[in-house]
Amino acid sequence: MTSSPVVIIGAGQSGLAAAKAAESAGLRALVLEAGDRPAGSWPSYYDSLTLFSPARYSSFPGTPFPGDPDRYPTRDEVVAYLESYAATLDTEIRLGTRVAAVEQADPGFIVRADGGETINAAAVIAATGSFATPYVPTIRGQERFDGEVLHVAEYRDPKPYAGKRVVVVGAGNSAVQVAYELAEFAHVTLAARRPVQFVPQIRGGRDMHYWLHTLRLDLLPPSVLSRLIKGTPVFDTGNYRAALESGEITQRPMFTTFDSEGVVWESGAREPVDVVLFATGYRPHLPYLEPLGSLDPTGLPLHKRGISLTHRGLAYLGVEFQRSFSSNTLRGVHRDATYVVKALKARG
Template sequence: MSISNDAVIIIGGGQSGLAAARAVRDNGLRPVVLEAGSRPSGSWPRYYDSLTLFSPARYSSMPDFPFPGDPDRYPTRNEVADYLERYAEHIGVEVRLHTRVTAVEAGHDGFIVHTADGKSARAAGLVAASGSFGSPNLPTLPGQDDFTGELLHVADYREPSKYAGKRVVVVGGGNSAVQVAYELAEVASVSLATLEPVSFLPQRSRGHDLHHWLETSGFDHLPGAWLGHILRAPLVLDTGNYSDALQSGRFDRQPMFTALVSDGVVWQDGEREKVDTVLLATGYRPNLDYLRPLGALDADGRPLHVAGISSTHPGLVYVGLEFQRSFSSNTVRGVSRDADYVVPLLASYLGNAPAAIGL
């Protein structure tokens, strides 16, 4: 794989990778984006069919490239994928598709990046921007090995028609769990299994979408370390449809079941119920296994970093980690702010800033 040794390799060609590429270019360095998929749109084409953004178009844009159409609408999955593809053309950076990174090692004056086709390349600097979709969080459930129904993560869910007439339990209390349970309930009998009651947050307040208040109040910029003290439970953004559906019995909420059995679940009151499908909407973990050979991750596979700057390897930075620097760090609206923070520091290091002062 021919890449000049002075290039900055960016792993991931979705919103985070493209934000990083623009920042690398603007800091006078040469970005090369390696994207595993067939389009420079990251994981968006692989999300479930009905997914829409929880933020309006006006709050879902990359710098100097407004999202087209009505700024108050909520863009669909396909619209976001198309938008990112156009943004890649707009910034004019090199993107190599069908290029999955499998491992990164330390090399002389930089890194050695290995790909699934058996090739490798050297890079002066590295931006890990591969998101989390490729690493779904799969909790081990008591009795799951005995369960003969379908057990899958929402990453593998696409649309509801195949579940018509079935009994489905969706595990999770966040946005995706509720959105999927809501649409499945059109064709199936659905329960939402959660540890705590679902917490709804109005999508609109005082004549504005919530994201107006996130931006004007500064909440969008609050540091991640503070958010654990503020956000006690997952919040589901709701225009009223989801809470109304739950209250009307379109789907119901049950305390998390205690175990799976061969043909279903055991609820907390001891009742055993036959279930066809258990759908896990249990979130994702950083998709960074390719950094294990480098020694940049902790024992649980999480990156060792401070605000997106690797604390183990100079020359390595991250973009798109959840709560990396703020509430909006891994969103379309937030990734560019983080890229504009970490990339100038990377550029300073690659520009021999330590040598310039005699270190």
């Protein structure tokens, strides 16, 4: 590689893992982070968020979470962990530096920041995650709906919804967790295109992540995993399933349209609703790569296992199922980081 650094865009879990991998590979890296903390999107998640994996399976190699390894770390504990981890790195992390565009150069790239700064990069690792691009499906009639529509990215706390009629859209972990906590304060319906697929959090006296780790299921490529698991597994100690089965949370197939007062179900029945909260996932946030032509028409990266298919020296981290089930998780992103850094170094 040239004397220019490998520029890592984003200082969340993916960016920090990339910085560590670059250090281990003997490469000089520079991390650019738009926010004011090296913790990515974690400070912006809803207040009650906890990891779905125990602390012992939710950390970077050599840096375990402090405290009880069998607890499920909270959002704020993850933020503190990432900031502490960032402080151990021998890599420059520039906070408050939002990347506006990445352009091809000869050799490498030119990275342009919002403030006008330009940085020559030998290679670029896009590690900005997806929190800034929440996905909300287009549903007929939404413009007529008089209630509140939001994505879980905007949700923080259940108390403002006390006494309201809320439809949570989704069947993944976040949808079920948010519906469960809202049900203490509001009338909640969980709407999804397929039933929630529960997986016991504890099996054989051990957390499910013990088995994922021991049986190496975390390492399975997405093509194999999709044949074994249909839909999104929701880890449950029994509380979530009980809430659905008891009617504390109503579960229904996805509604077909909005009307001014609420939603219309498949049966044609109309139900008044105050709030529709979408927990329908995210899409990679990569607007700065549009000038390169490295994205498909929907804005998704053109890559194979995190390595760009369009530009030599460009790689991605934190893409869901990038190489495995655990690719965009705290417990798995370091493996992808090592892989893409080695690939970039080998390609010069």
